[in-house]
Amino acid sequence: MTTNTKRPTGVTIIAILIIIGGIFLLLGGLSLIGAGAFLSISSTETVQTSAGSIEGAELAALGMVPLVLGIILLILGIAYLVVSYGLLKGKGWAWIVTVVVTIIGLIIQIVSAIITGTVTSSVIMGLGSHIIGIIISGIIIYYMFRPHVKSYFGR
Numbered sequence: 001m002t003t004n005t006k007r008p009t010g011v012t013i014i015a016i017l018i019i020i021g022g023i024f025l026l027l028g029g030l031s032l033i034g035a036g037a038f039l040s041i042s043s044t045e046t047v048q049t050s051a052g053s054i055e056g057a058e059l060a061a062l063g064m065v066p067l068v069l070g071i072i073l074l075i076l077g078i079a080y081l082v083v084s085y086g087l088l089k090g091k092g093w094a095w096i097v098t099v100v101v102t103i104i105g106l107i108i109q110i111v112s113a114i115i116t117g118t119v120t121s122s123v124i125m126g127l128g129s130h131i132i133g134i135i136i137s138g139i140i141i142y143y144m145f146r147p148h149v150k151s152y153f154g155r
Contacts, residue, residue: 010143015087022080029073036067095153106137
């Protein structure tokens with residue numbers, strides 16, 4: 001259920017950023033699938049490396065890793081494009097997905113900053129390396145809960 005209110009500019013910006021992210025995920029997924037296919041096709045040869053030789057069957061198995069990762073990235077890229085469509089059309093489910101995924105991303109960034117700070121023995125180093133992502137996620141969450149944005153999504 002959407003309302004007849006005009007789409008907020010910030011929602012358009014968020015949707016465009018998600019579209020760009022989705023395109024990069026699709027391109028990355030296709031690249032990984034291509035790499036996996038290349039490794040699988042070249043599995044008839046034995047490859048010499050500094051650590052020894054890799055038999056064809058081992059190389060084919062190695063090709064499954066980028067193939068699986070590529071498929072996952074393709075699925076995520078499609079999901080990004082679907083969510084961006086929902087944001088542009090004011091769909092309530094897109095608001096929920098955006099808020100939930102952004103909160104999860106914020107938590108991951110904070111935990112990652114803490115881990116980085118622990119490993120480097122510097123909390124400032126940990127926060128410094130993640131501060132932009134944390135700030136952007138915080139702004140998106142704050143913005144999505146603004147009354148005019150919630151009303152656009154029928155909330």
